[in-house]
Amino acid sequence: MLSSLSPSIAPLLEESGGEWGVYLEDLHTGEQLSFNQNERFYAASVIKVPIMAAVFAEVSAGKFALETIIRLRQEDQVGGAGILQHMTPGSEWTVQDLVTLMIIQSDNTATNMLIDLVGKESIRSIMQATEMTNSHFYNKLMIVPAQVEGYNEVTAADLGNHLRYLAKGKVISYDSCARMMAILKQQQHRDRIPLHFPYPSGDLIGSLPSWELANKTGSVTNITHDIGILYVGSSAVTICVLNKGLPQKAAVQTIASIGKLVFDLYSK
DSSP states (O other): OGGGGHHHHHHHHHHHOSEEEEEEEETTTOOEEEESTTOOEEOGGGGHHHHHHHHHHHHHTTSOOTTOEEEOOGGGOOSSSSSGGGSOTTOEEEHHHHHHHHHHSOOHHHHHHHHHHHOHHHHHHHHHHTTOTTOBOOOOSSOOOSSOOOOOEEOHHHHHHHHHHHHTTOSSOHHHHHHHHHHHTTOSOOSSTTTTSOOOOOOSTTOOOSEEEEEEEEEETTEEEEEEEEEETTEEEEEEEEEESSOHHHHHHHHHHHHHHHHHHHHO
């Protein structure tokens, strides 16, 4: 089924320019379609998905709870996305709050507070546990060390592996995975994969939406990503699209076109 999209996606990537990494997987049948899936890209904010998993792993290990309070310090506050950079130092936030802000608003301050909480090794460990074997994590966000050990890098296939583990409840615990998927479904940045999707229908209170997307975007200059799992009908499809070398506006259109091709295929 996914293979039928290859004649549409291949020329789309060629015509768009830049460099692309694409990984699609039908989570029920296991069928995959990919392009440059093992090429490394600067991770930007998609690294926040395995950071979330590392937090849940530490919660499961009893190191702290989702209700644990963390105090915002002025030295934690960094620019880019998110509200915490504008909040009062000394204000208190639960770990659950920080994870939610990190994912649905891509809050960089929340992300760095969580990195401090769990430590870099726990993030690397969860990446290894979910077969992110060609990806690397080194640094906090929006902070460039004087001596750079390395850069946060990911591949489309590795992100697809990580999302498969979450969707199938195969890392930490089924409950932890269900909680993480619920957070991803609250995503507020919907300008890429689902840009051309129809508005989710559901005429009756309590009725299920016609589709759901659990996703996370990432952007820096000439780097534009979106990764997620599309739930439509009885299907669940991983969509990981990474780009470098294009202005964001151009890259977004290509990512949205790929998203719509997958949506149309599975919504028939």
